[in-house]
Amino acid sequence: MLKNNLYPALALSFATAMLTACGGGGGNNNEKSDDVNETRIQVYNASPNSTGLTYEFEKNNETTHIASFITFGDASGLTQVSKNGTHEVTVSGIDANGDREDILEDVEVNIRNDQRNIVFTYGIYPEIALAEFDFNLNDLFDDTMRFLVADFKVNSPGYDVYVGIADEGFSAAELWATSVPGTMFEVGDFETDTYDIYLTSTGTTDILFTAEDVNMEAETGYIIVLRDTFGPSNSGVAIDKMTSSSTVVSYEDAFGAAQYRFMNLIDQTVNSQIVSGDDTYTQDDIAPYTASPYDVVNYNDYKIFLTDESDEEIYRGVVMSLPQNATMGAAIYHDKEDAVKVLTFPESVRQLTYQVDVNFVNLTTDIDQVDVYFVEEGKTIETTPYTFQSVDFEEVETGNLPTNSYRVNVVIETEDHTLEMVYQSEMFDFQDDFNYTMLLYNDPDTPFGYNVMFAGADASVNTLNQ
Structure with a gap:
């Protein structure tokens, strides 16, 4: 059984609360009567460089609600609480030493009776802010x-939000709203359907972002969150669709580009080519045990071709899927039969504060499973x-690590x-300023017979001040 102790993914705990979320990020549940005689709280973390945040709500020194380890772009489920009125909210996260500390303390919010109370954290971590809004479906x-x-x-200029029936195009869309940075508001009630959503510069029809096939077919409230x-991505913006569920549905620009790089773990220089229809991209002269720079390409599914320095083909095969705004790594290595293979996996280029995102890839041909300690x-x-526990051959483990100096031990x-x-x-x-992919491979020239390539991904280029 795999065990990942590097800040495991989302964990939620609730005090004096009963979870009443609908399923599946919107689903088809009828929620029109859910707000009657119920007071509910939901939190969403919009701070793009933050650690996982924990929110504790208190009233008269009594804890009424806790939402734990809400990561960027995630939400808690909408949860019923027993008390309304003024609450003090404390938000905690990870500090520079990797310890949990209070980032915001005793911030007052007004939790209204018979309402859905939505609490957002936003801004550059750790200088984050809190905002509270409410609505109902009565x-x-x-x-x-x-x-x-x-x-x-962050630093949003505001956007015009156009919405149209899916597949009918922008010309059939209508201006529903103009976003107001740092706030949430009700736009209105519309027929349930599947829509396309467009963001433009305010006052223009210059499309900056398109989300296709946004399912809004349930009789409920849909919060469209504009975030980093x-x-x-040229626009630096994406949208999340929130309902009462803890499942947030994310949409990148439907026409956004993607980027990729190769990591060469074989003892020869490699030339690469990825091909999809009329789109062909090359990266040549990838030296042994180095990573190529990222290349930005059209989103698509690509077939990979590799040749050696004599232009002899040494590999063709695996498809590298590059969806919109994706960042992918592709490791070139020998399998257990000594054939050249390629393994593809997502990489993170999100800039974090006090943390880094790490991938660890086991590409040793004679070890089935390793444990990794930082x-x-x-x-x-x-x-x-x-630690990463029980990393199998050709497996990629992913986690977060507090910024620090570590000795990496593989056993x-x-x-x-x-x-x-x-x-x-x-x-x-x-x-x-970096995230890291580490790749374990056979190396008879080292004392233990194995080595690790550290392939840093510069996250500082993804400024939050655009």
């Missing part, structure tokens, strides 16, 4: 949905909390249940 008619817009993109995104000064593999468990070291790095400085 007067929603049959076959209609309530449309709301929230704009929490990372990668080759060891700070003064710690050992027995005392560090930062295996022998048949007599002792640990054997197969790789140990020098102290390595994990900087929060």
